[in-house]
Amino acid sequence: MSSVSARARFEETVRLVADPVRRYLWRRTDPATAEDVLAETLIVLWRRHDHMPAGTEAVAWAIGAARLQLANANRSQRRRDRLVAKITVLDPPAGAVAEHGEPVxxxxxxxxxxxxxxxxxxxxxxxxxxxxxxxxxxxxxxxxxxxxxxxxxxxxxxxxxxxxxxxxxxxxxxxxxxxx
The missing domain is CATH 1.10.10.10 (Winged helix-like DNA-binding domain superfamily/Winged helix DNA-binding domain)
Incomplete structure (x- = not known):
């Protein structure tokens, strides 16, 4: 398949699947994450375009890919949250304790x-x-x-x-x- 026809086929697939995938993501996460995951999903679709089914089955396939990308994004967010929690807990120096005994x-x-x-x-x-x-x-x-x-x-x-x-x-x- 030529690069022009592959690009045209991909663009047609994006027109078909972008809105359903976006709606799927918006119902499951915040808008910023949804847009990031949509972008990652489109990258997957581009890379795996030869393996995608045609027609309406492409929507289900794309939502499946988005589901996996969202799981990756959620795992990354949990790792970031754990790191932030770890960083914010610090053993204070000796004597650096508030009047009620909590670290400052x-x-x-x-x-x-x-x-x-x-x-x-x-x-x-x-x-x-x-x-x-x-x-x-x-x-x-x-x-x-x-x-x-x-x-x-x-x-x-x-x-x-x-x-x-x-x-x-x-x-x-x-x-x-x-x-x-």
Whole structure:
């Protein structure tokens, strides 16, 4: 089949299946995802056009392809959601606890945002991803010694930045008296 007739056949298939596939997707996901999945489905149709049935069966075949593409998009979204959840949970530094005992994640994130990008990254690898210096070295493509030094310096810079926004009075509270 010539490229002109293959293109014409594909364009005719798109005219036939695009609206039914779009409606199928709109009923199952948000509009932006539906459009992205429709685009991915059309790519599949182009690649597999020789295997598509003709006529009205093409609509069912295209919806089947869209169903698989939507499943892929949903899996990707779940992975992104898990990653975001992982990133937003951070073990706060010692003493960085609100009055009611909950971690001050927002304050930690603000402090991290004020650091150099390289310092924030090494701290996230250490705290959020729970990587040891040897694993951080692999991620950063450096030596274990260099990763250890970078982590040490980043922790110092974080502590300094933290102290600037969360000063400690320097006084130790003690209870005096003759109580047993």
């Amino acid at each position: 994640d927002e304050e930690v994130r603000i402090t991290l945002a004020g650091l150099r990008t390289a310092d924030a990254e090494v701290l996230r690898l250490w705290a959020w991803d729970e990587l040891a210096p040897r694993e951080i070295a692999v991620v950063l493509g450096t030596t274990v010694n260099a990763a250890t030094v970078r982590l040490h310096r980043a922790r110092r810079r974080f502590e300094d930045a933290w102290r600037k926004t969360h000063p400690v009075s320097g006084h130790i509270e003690t209870e005096e008296g003759n109580e047993p």
